[in-house]
Amino acid sequence: MQHKILIVEDEEIIRLGLQDNFELENYIVETAADGEEAVAKADSFLPHLVILDLMIPKKSGFEVCRIIRKKHPECFIIMLTAKTEETSKVAGLEMGADDYVTKPFSILELLARVKAFLRRTETVVAPEPVQNQDAIDFADIHLDFKKYEATKNGEPLELSAREFQILKYFWQHRGEVVLREDLLTDIWGYTPDNMPSTRTIDNHIVNLRKKLEDDQTNPKIIVSIRGAGYKFDA
Numbered sequence: 001m002q003h004k005i006l007i008v009e010d011e012e013i014i015r016l017g018l019q020d021n022f023e024l025e026n027y028i029v030e031t032a033a034d035g036e037e038a039v040a041k042a043d044s045f046l047p048h049l050v051i052l053d054l055m056i057p058k059k060s061g062f063e064v065c066r067i068i069r070k071k072h073p074e075c076f077i078i079m080l081t082a083k084t085e086e087t088s089k090v091a092g093l094e095m096g097a098d099d100y101v102t103k104p105f106s107i108l109e110l111l112a113r114v115k116a117f118l119r120r121t122e123t124v125v126a127p128e129p130v131q132n133q134d135a136i137d138f139a140d141i142h143l144d145f146k147k148y149e150a151t152k153n154g155e156p157l158e159l160s161a162r163e164f165q166i167l168k169y170f171w172q173h174r175g176e177v178v179l180r181e182d183l184l185t186d187i188w189g190y191t192p193d194n195m196p197s198t199r200t201i202d203n204h205i206v207n208l209r210k211k212l213e214d215d216q217t218n219p220k221i222i223v224s225i226r227g228a229g230y231k232f233d234a
Contacts, residue, residue, distance in 0.1 A: 003118045004028045006047035008038040010056045021107050035059020042068045054081040062095050069096030073148045074161050076117045098162040116189025138234035157211055170232035179229040
């Protein structure tokens, strides 16, 4: 299967360089130089993954991310940013980005991250300790992993593809302590020699709690285990 990648970058040298590198890896690549073109290309090209620069004209990377996430929840989004502030990274994740890479970046690292994301579309997220389920219900929440649809109290929930994967993993390991490193390995596809900061995990959990918990300051569904990780208590 040839995966499709949309590269959204207004700097031509970077855009063409990324396109060349990903085409050499046998990906089908389309590019966009601004936010409006990115949204249109996402609708027509239907990429498996979007590499999205934060600072682009016409529509910001944040706005493009929000639109693509809403219209194409199964699509992975890696955000590129020249900013090193933690708030920019968190804001990107809140808009639905699955991961972020800070400029300047290593093309080999970016390629590795893309491969890790797309590998998840071809393999089961984790060994199944219980029967595989396409849909589950807990508390007042319904998740359909096949259709990428979610509701809370009957109202639609906007979840990213990555958030569906995290929740499916938690459901498969409900009642167990899940280490942050387990999530980075089994969901993100990282290996011990290229493991990023576990802050990436914490940011995703914060966003999930905002959507799932009745009181995110006193979580009942995704519970923190000090010094270890999290436990899913459905």
